[in-house]
Amino acid sequence: MAVSRQQLMAFLDDLLQPNQIKDYCPNGLQVEGAETINHIVTGVTASQALIDCAIEKNADAILVHHGYFWKGENPVLVGMKGRRIRHLFRHDINLIAYHLPIDVHPQQGNNAQLGQCLCFENIAPLPMMKPEGIIYRGEVGEAMTAGNLKAHIATHLGRDILHEGNEQAIVNTVAWCTGGGQGYIEQAAEAGIDAFITGEVSEQTIHIARELNIHFYAAGHHATERYGVKSVGELIASSLPVSVEFVDIDNPA
Known part of the structure; x- marks a missing residue:
């Protein structure tokens, strides 16, 4: 062979x-x-x-x-x-x-695969973002608290997760960009998404999450890719x- x-x-x-x-x-x-x-x-x-x-x-x-x-x-x-x-x-x-x-590949890509790994529903690229597929969005299925979503991500990726936000708040919609995608958090917030997941966190990311009222999860550059x-x-x-x-x-x- x-x-x-x-x-x-x-x-x-x-x-x-x-x-x-x-x-x-x-x-x-x-x-x-x-x-x-x-x-x-x-x-x-x-x-x-x-x-x-x-x-x-x-x-x-x-x-x-x-x-x-x-x-x-x-x-x-x-x-x-x-x-x-x-x-x-x-x-x-x-x-x-x-x-x-x-x-960004629609089937084998990091974003598409991470969405499948985390068992999100109605997975699709966030519209108007270039290149297409650089940010994905989806739904958690049955609504869960932000704290339960943190535990869900940690279980599926096998690592500790950083979360910024009220753990008791309800999360329905999520967006994500694997790796060093923390700079896309504002686009996710502008799209009305409840939570944004990426690999890394920067100092300003926490302030953006607080001021735009969006849950933020840093799940590891390597782990998400x-x-x-x-x-x-x-x-x-x-x-x-x-x-x-x-x-x-x-x-x-």
């Missing part, structure tokens, strides 16, 4: 449509490795720990949400970045990364003759 690098990239580009989205990094093949791919390791971030795991598992490719070569960063390949790149080259491993395309790349990997495995394995490198952030 194997695919060519060209076959894999054609499949991913057709699925995720990276040319349709303006992003902060190159999407697609970032480091070229073996032409023939038998085994793929997927993960959230192309850390040294994930690379080491891929080497141990004899992977020919790594597919991640957070890759390299971000706009504004130092472009030189020295230190930590140099070590990572050398390990990829030495072991002939392809590094493939899709950032916003994995966030595990599901998109995992889902893409599962689709690859069911569509192409190649084995795929998701590796979750623990990260409390």
Whole structure:
């Protein structure tokens, strides 16, 4: 069982449509490795720990949400970045990364997958936001208190959750943006949503939540973005003759 690098990239580009989205990094093949791919390791971030795991598992490719070569960063390949790149080259491993395309995809995307993980109902992108799918909205089903919603999120994501708001208040509608999406809280409030969920919190986020009377939940950047790349990997495995394995490198952030 194997695919060519060209076959894999054609499949991913057709699925995720990276040319349709303006992003902060190159999407697609970032480091070229073996032409023939038998085994793929997927993960959230192309850390040294994930690379080491891929080497141990004899992977020919790594597919991640957070890759390299971000706009504004130092472009030189020295230190930590140099070590990572050398390990990829030495072991002939392809590094493939899709950032916003994995966030917004309507089925495999981080936002769509998080909504499913949290069992929300009537899940859909928040209208008028670009790129489409950067913020999702939904309903909790039977109304629950904000405190119970905090416990619900914590149970499903397996981690502690920061919540700002009255725990006894009733929540019906939710909006969310995985990862570092706290800057979208005002758009969620303007849409009349009861609660906004994202991965991270900034100092000003708490004041915005209080003054706009919207519940805010910070559930972890890594924890909210595990599901998109995992889902893409599962689709690859069911569509192409190649084995795929998701590796979750623990990260409390």
